[in-house]
Amino acid sequence: MSTLRTVSRWALAALLIAAGVGHLTTLRRGFRIVVPDWATRLLRTDKDTIVVVSGVVEIALGAALVALPKERSRVGAAVAAFFVAVFPGNVHQWQTGRSAPGLDTDGRRLARLFLQPVLVAWALWATRGGGQRRVDTVTVKRGSRAT
Template identity: 55%
Template sequence: MRTLARWMLAGGMVFAGLSHLFWARKEFQAQVPDLITEVLPIDKDGVVVASGAVEMMLGAALVVLPKERRRVGLILAGFFLAIFPGNIAQAMDKRPAFGLDNDTARWARLAFQPLLVAWALWSTRD
């Protein structure tokens, strides 16, 4: 069961990473907090591309590095925590993206981030 969950998470991560690079770049830019581009020398598109590359690498690592799955799971959980402020910024700034065009939808989405963290940790346990 954990193997199936891990492989599903891996596929989802690779798919999400590809979407960052190709068909959903504008939507993902809505999730980048303004503070990031004010503090770091990178624009929102650069953040989206970089996070997409990281998502693809983590997704692939879940499959191709079975001996490191626990470590990869911890890194992935940390990644999900690191991007959470972007989801909060999208909700607070009322930025529509991915069909999240009202406050209820944007705030409800935040409830799923802890589930992703739990999924990453559970599916990579020994």
């Protein structure tokens, strides 16, 4: 795996872990604003629980990016799926005009929507080529015996 991908993967892991810690601590209240009301009905829980669980998931995904090198591609796909799953919260925040940490203007909230596909692509690119190595197969000529 290239050095650039490795550095990128570690940077993504750091971003996820930092965001996850924020969900559990100082930014927790601000992140509740982003959770749409329909999500609480769908998941049958409250906004705070959704924020806490998403923070724990972010920390776990960030840690997995560096701790599970043989599962790199699968973890990257999980990170990308997580970014897709939280996108409705970003749309909700933009539509309602609610401020959250770092997203206190309409322009920033709109720009955040365009950042989400970049995060998905980053997760997939930084983890591509990882995991189990391909095993080269030996072609057996027709009529020959394998030993």
